[in-house]
Amino acid sequence: MKLSFNFAIVALALPFALSAQSAVTQVAEPEARQDLGALKQTAEQFLRTQASGLPGEVKVTVGSIDPRMKLPTCTTPEAFFPPSSKAWGKTTVGIRCSVPSPWTIYVSAKVQVHGDYVVAAVPLAQGQNITQADIAKVKGDLTAMPAGIITDASQAIGRTVANSIRLGSPLRQDALRNQQAIQQGQAVRVIVNGAGFSVSSEARALNNANEGQLTQVRTTTGQVISGIAKLGGIVELTY
Template identity: 45%
Template sequence: MAAASPQAGKRSRGMRLAAACLCLSGVAPAAGQQDPAALVAQAERFLKTQTGGQPGAVSIQVKLPRTALPACSALDAFQPQGSRSIGKTTVGVRCLAPTRWTVYLPAQVSVIGSYVVTRQPLPANHILTAADLTLREGDLGSLPADVITDADALLGYRAVSGLAAGAPLRNALVRPPLAVQQGQTTRLVMSGPGFSVQSEGQALANASRGDRVRVKTRSGQVVSGIAHDDQQVVVAF
C-alpha cells in the first residue's frame, strides 16, 4: 500500500484543526457559568436605548468579558457616571440574582451624522450667520461631546475666539446672542421669598443669556444678577 503524501497529511491535519475550532466556537458555557453572549446582548440593548435620539445611523460593538462569571437570572445594564453614550465608552452589567456581581464591558458606539463646521476663517466675537456655516458628515462619536449638529440654532451666536475654516463648532467655542448691552438701560427684577420688585439701571458690561452681569441702579448702588433676553437682569435675594 502506497504511503500518504506529505501534502495529504497537511490537508488532513488542517481539516482536523478546523473541525476542532468549530467545535470550540460552539461550546456552551460550563454549568453554573454565565453565558458571555447574554452579557453583550444586555449591554447592546442598553446602548440602543441610550442612543435612540441620536441624529444619525448608529452602530454598536461591545467586547466580550475576559473572565468567567457565575450564572445570573436577573441582569441589569448601566453606564458609570460621566460616561458618554457614544464613542469609546464602557457599559456595566450587574447581576441582581441569585448572586451579586458586576462586570464592565468596553464598547464602541459610532453615530454617522451631520455636524456644523465653519465655511471660512472667522475672527473672535464674529456674529454667526447662515453664510458662515455648513454641514459635514462624520462619526459624531469621535468628536467632542458638545459638537453642534443644528446650524440654524447657531444663528446670532458669537465666536468666543478666532475659528479656522472647517472647524467643528462646539458649545465651548460660541456664546449666545447678547441679551444685555453695556451702557443701555436695563430692567432690574429683584426677587426673593414672597416678593418681586422691578426698577431700572444701567448695565456695566455686555452679557449673553445666563451670564452674570453687574448693573448700576438709579441710586448709584451696584448689584449683580443673571442676564435675560430684552435687556433684563434678575437679582435673586
C-alpha cells in the same frame, strides 16, 4: 436455609447499590452554564438605552466574550457602567449576577453616534457675529468630535466668535460667546415684569454684559439694581 441467606444478602446490598447509583447520577449531571450570547445582548441593549438621548443614529458594537468562560446560569443578569466608563465611544460594560451564584464580568464595547454637527462654512474671525451664511451642517461620528460640539444651528447663530475658527472646523460651545447686549455707560431701558404687571424706566449700565448675563444698572433715582441683559439695550427683571 442457604437460599434464605442469599436473599438476605441481596436485600441488605440493594439499598447501598441504589444509593451508589443515585450518587453517580448526581455527579454525572452537568451544571447549567450561562449563555454568553445572551450576555452580549444584555450589554448591547444597556448601551442602546443609555445612548437613546443622543442626537443621531446609534451603532453599538460589543466585543466578544471568551468562550472558555464557564459561568453558572443567571436568571437576571444586570449590566452597569464601571467607574470612569462613558455612554459613547470606546467603553466598558460590566455584567453581574447576584443569584443563584454571584459573578461579575466586563465586556469591551464601542458606541458610535452618526449625526449632524455644525462647522464653519467660511473662516470666522475673532469677535465676528455668526449668521446663517457663516455655518454649514455635515454628518459624522459625533463621539469622535471634540467635547461640546454644536449640533443645532440655532446654538451658533447670533453668537460671537471667541477665537478665530478655520474653514470646515467644528463649532464648539466654548468657542463662542453670547452677543454683547449691554455696554458700560450705555443708556438702557429697565423692564420689570411681575404677576399681572409690567413697568419700564430709564437707567445707565454699570458694566458690559452679553445677552443673558446678569448686569447692574443705576436708575435715575440713584438706585443700583441687577437684571438680565437683553439685546436692544434692555435689562429685564422678573418678580
